[in-house]
Amino acid sequence: MGFKDSINANDLSYSIAHELRMPLLKIARLSELQQSSRQPSLEAIEVIADSVLKLLDSYLIRTRYTNEQIQLELEPVSLSAVMYDVAQYLDRLSRAQNCEIRLKVQKNSGLVLAHHQGIKMAFLSLCYAFLHSTDHTKKAIISLEAHRTQNKVVAGVLCNDLHIEKSAFNKGQQLYGRAYQSIKDIPTNGAGYFIAADLFETMTVPLQFIHSTRRFGVMGTFHSSSQLNLL
Amino acid sequence: MRVLLLESDHSFAKIVSEALAQDGHSIVWCSGADTALTELDRKNVDAILVEIQLAKHNGIEFLYEIRSYPDLAKIPVILLTMIAEIDLQIDDSTKQQLGIYRYLYKPTTSLRKLAAVIKQIA
Numbered sequence: 098m099g100f101k102d103s104i105n106a107n108d109l110s111y112s113i114a115h116e117l118r119m120p121l122l123k124i125a126r127l128s129e130l131q132q133s134s135r136q137p138s139l140e141a142i143e144v145i146a147d148s149v150l151k152l153l154d155s156y157l158i159r160t161r162y163t164n165e166q167i168q169l170e171l172e173p174v175s176l177s178a179v180m181y182d183v184a185q186y187l188d189r190l191s192r193a194q195n196c197e198i199r200l201k202v203q204k205n206s207g208l209v210l211a212h213h214q215g216i217k218m219a220f221l222s223l224c225y226a227f228l229h230s231t232d233h234t235k236k237a238i239i240s241l242e243a244h245r246t247q248n249k250v251v252a253g254v255l256c257n258d259l260h261i262e263k264s265a266f267n268k269g270q271q272l273y274g275r276a277y278q279s280i281k282d283i284p285t286n287g288a289g290y291f292i293a294a295d296l297f298e299t300m301t302v303p304l305q306f307i308h309s310t311r312r313f314g315v316m317g318t319f320h321s322s323s324q325l326n327l328l
Numbered sequence: 329m330r331v332l333l334l335e336s337d338h339s340f341a342k343i344v345s346e347a348l349a350q351d352g353h354s355i356v357w358c359s360g361a362d363t364a365l366t367e368l369d370r371k372n373v374d375a376i377l378v379e380i381q382l383a384k385h386n387g388i389e390f391l392y393e394i395r396s397y398p399d400l401a402k403i404p405v406i407l408l409t410m411i412a413e414i415d416l417q418i419d420d421s422t423k424q425q426l427g428i429y430r431y432l433y434k435p436t437t438s439l440r441k442l443a444a445v446i447k448q449i450a
Contacts, residue, residue: 118410119337122434126343129439134350141339195338229337230383 226289253316
């Protein structure tokens with residue numbers, strides 16, 4: 098069973114609603130704190146609100162593509178540029194969450210066949226989910242990585258401070274929103290993972306769970322070719 | 329008062345810590361049950377604020393654990409959680425057994441209200 102088959106739209110909306118409560122709660126409490134302490138927390142409010150907007154954006158795009166069954170037109174996309182944009186965008190949020198975002202893109206990863214906006218949103222959603230899944234037992238390093246293997250490029254997000262496996266992900270899909278203890282290893286409601294999985298699948302890039310030297314992550318395999326890199 | 333805050337979200341923990349520090353409390357923040365147990369071993373605390381949704385061991389498991397230690401058994405516990413009371417499924421006798429002094433639902437608990445509840449314990 099593919100990810101797409103098992104994600105129910107209502108469950109995802111429910112999960113998104115759950116996911117949004119925490120950032121909105123923080124905005125409310127930061128505003129309250131600012132009134133009482135006169136400390137400049139406006140920047141923190143802005144960072145949180147921005148991240149919520151991006152999650153909602155990803156959800157809207159995912160829903161539009163899924164509901165209207167729009168086939169994402171694949172085009173040559175520079176993974177390094179997309180990943181750089183994502184890392185830049187999440188820089189302030191990651192600092193607020195005591196995480197570090199790193200880029201590890203092989204120089205020869207070149208261009209891949211993907212949908213520019215779709216892949217950007219998918220990586221953003223994944224990073225967003227990772228940022229909220231770390232348990233802060235140590236400083237989390239979230240790494241956006243891409244490397245080439247013959248005619249393919251493997252790219253995704255890895256983290257040193259969470260353990261996510263396909264079984265946990267599948268369990269999350271069954272449970273999210275209903276269990277009062279969030280599933281082990283996905284402390285959030287996992288909306289970011291599910292959105293990313295959908296977007297990747299729309300680009301016919303299935304997500305895979307990776308375990309590599311004490312790091313866990315989610316990666317996809319993209320088509321690439323030397324002809325494409327001539328563009 | 330010294331308050332142990334068991335909360336997995338870093339920035340929310342920071343907000344709560346800042347708010348309680350303004351009232352003169354000192355906060356020991358832990359993101360997981362394991363580290364919280366270690367901190368309780370090292371430091372005396374007057375109250376514990378617990379979120380139930382945590383990675384690895386949940387807040388309820390943590391409470392069962394600390395209630396098994398006689399020296400920690402009487403520390404008042406406040407649940408500060410995203411879980412609605414209707415979904416909590418903890419009856420009054422269990423609450424009593426776990427030493428839960430108050431249940432506070434995060435979305436409807438202002439920092440002022442939280443500070444007031446902590447003050448009641450003091």
